[in-house]
Amino acid sequence: MKLELIATSTFGLEAVVKREIESLGYKIIKSEDAKITYIGDERAIVKSNLWLRCADRVLVKMGEFEALEFEELFQNMKGIPWEEWIPADGNFKVNCTSVKSKLFSMRSCQSVSEKAIIERLKETYGMERFEKTGAEYVVKVTLLKDRATITLDTTGEGLHKRGYRQNAVTAPIKETLAAAMVQLSFWREGRLLVDPCCGSGTIPIEAAMIAKNIAPGLNRHFAAEKWDIIPEKIWKEERKAAFQEIQDDKDIRIQAYDINPAAIEAAEENAADAGVDDCIVFKRMNMTELEALEQGGIIITNPPYGERIGEKDEIRKIYNKLKNFLKQNPSWSLFMITPDKTIEKQVFGKPADRRRKLYNGNIEVCYYQYYGVKPAK
Known part of the structure; x- marks a missing residue:
């Protein structure tokens, strides 16, 4: 039909x-x-x-x-x-x-x-x-x-409901947006990816699922599965084909940090449910301790937004740390979403190489992209 x-x-x-x-x-x-x-x-x-x-x-x-x-x-x-x-x-x-x-x-x-x-x-x-x-x-x-x-x-619950995020922290990023951030970046297998504000792990988990070619809807059900018009055989065939497409032999290196121990615990459980806990290292760490483990890495992150009194100062410290990190490690790239429209002028002192207006739920955010220089061979 x-x-x-x-x-x-x-x-x-x-x-x-x-x-x-x-x-x-x-x-x-x-x-x-x-x-x-x-x-x-x-x-x-x-x-x-x-x-x-x-x-x-x-x-x-x-x-x-x-x-x-x-x-x-x-x-x-x-x-x-x-x-x-x-x-x-x-x-x-x-x-x-x-x-x-x-x-x-x-x-x-x-x-x-x-x-x-x-x-x-x-x-x-x-x-x-x-x-x-x-x-x-x-x-x-x-x-x-x-x-x-x-x-x-045909979907039922929105497609961002992958089925792995049983544990979430405050103001999590939608899985669909996290996947888009990864796909809009330069990250590929073999390159180190770091999320220093990982929360419940959505960005690193989505990145790992992309790298391993895991179908995002593999572990959930959809409204149309109960419809007579689509034979059950088709659902079984496509799920079987999707399982066969999973690639477990990829060189995937992802580091994910958060200062909140509850967030790290939730992220580890979510990664296990998603089947990608073997290629993500989660660690409780203040992002001010962020260090370059090698050249040519990439940061993809959704820092906390901070609306309450005192929080904005803490958020600005995170932004300044990212700015200083990029200065000290020019081969690294940064991909970050935030509703703060003053980032380029007041923090980094230069325009982003690229920016894109997006929405995280009902919050308008900007996806800032700062590209690092290609490391010498």
């Missing part, structure tokens, strides 16, 4: 997600703010959920149309062949958003859309009442400038 799929993403990560989709062999139709549309089939739903590291969700595009009145919304929603996806016992739900549209009441849009789906299924199954005891189907109605895009969520 030929399908139009949509991978949603955090603003700023569209190009990364696009490359991931293309690496899976699928044709991109359109790349927009926070979503990439591409062509696939039932197997593409499975592979996308298993392998996309930086996307938030994988959606099936069910329809798109103009909706200026509720009657238009109802008739177009009813015209979608929902019975091809939702069985008689399907537990379907409707979520709506509306931006710059005449149909601005999300509650009304949800009610009209759900009624349209029920009417369509009534005609198909000859039923007056739906118990909704089966698999879950989340329908999303997105209204933007009077144009409705209708999608079906």
